[in-house]
Amino acid sequence: MTTLSQNLLDLSDFAWQRLRGRVQGLTDDEYFWEPFDGCWSVRKTEDGYVPDGSLIPPEPAPFTTLAWRITHIVDILQEDRTATWFGDQPDPEDGQPPVPGSASDALAALDHAYDVWRRRLAALSQDVLDRPMGEPAGLYAEHDGTSFALHILDELIHHGAEVGTVRDFYRGAHPEDPFAAALAGEVTPAERPALLAEAAAAQRWEVIPKLADLGFSVDERTQDGFTAAHLAAGTGTLDTLKFLVERGADLSSTDPRFNADVLGWAKWFKQSDAIAYLESLV
Missing domain, CATH: 1.25.40.20 (Ankyrin repeat-containing domain)
Incomplete structure (x- = not known):
């Protein structure tokens, strides 16, 4: 019988492989493409690249570029809470999620972020998945580990789908044969x-x-x-x-x-x- 942990890992791998295939061949022009005025993207500053954002996003939310979306996925997968909310500590070698300034850097960052997330997910025991996450999870302290793992997978799946859709839009606007x-x-x-x-x-x-x-x-x-x-x-x-x-x-x-x-x-x-x-x- 397949365990819950293995089912979560299988779903994660499936969603990741689909996303990774959809970003293959990404170019800088496509990465930074802004099809509308007012898009959120990542911007170069004196201190490196920084994503657009607001503590309270406007409604409706701005259209976000591939640069913004991929940076967001990297952050979701690699951030410390995908360790600490499960009662673990990040490996120092995991590093902090970067804000990639090019398509090639973005693909490398995605690969690393998924490796970090997958290792953390694969290490979860049934006990960790079943028990409430407690104080580190703040407002979600009473939620169990499974609910948080599913939340991260939902983020990977739906933002991955958005990335694929934006690539389709770009291809339609920049046809090639x-x-x-x-x-x-x-x-x-x-x-x-x-x-x-x-x-x-x-x-x-x-x-x-x-x-x-x-x-x-x-x-x-x-x-x-x-x-x-x-x-x-x-x-x-x-x-x-x-x-x-x-x-x-x-x-x-x-x-x-x-x-x-x-x-x-x-x-x-x-x-x-x-x-x-x-x-x-x-």
């Missing part, structure tokens, strides 16, 4: 090796043969670990699947989400034509 750029010779396989898999994820099936002819590998994976063959089989795109097989796609490779090979994807998504074709190859 990497596939057209590759076909024009502006993007090479060395510069973006997984582009053919990205085309499958975007369901741009028509460009896959052209990308393959340009040397983009049919076996590279998306950020989520899916090959073009997995995606073609799962969507039942038979012509593309046949093309990938002809180009030597590895049908035995498994993905990290379902731990399934290409035939497994066809079966999981009930793509009968793809199943019949793949089974005919055996």
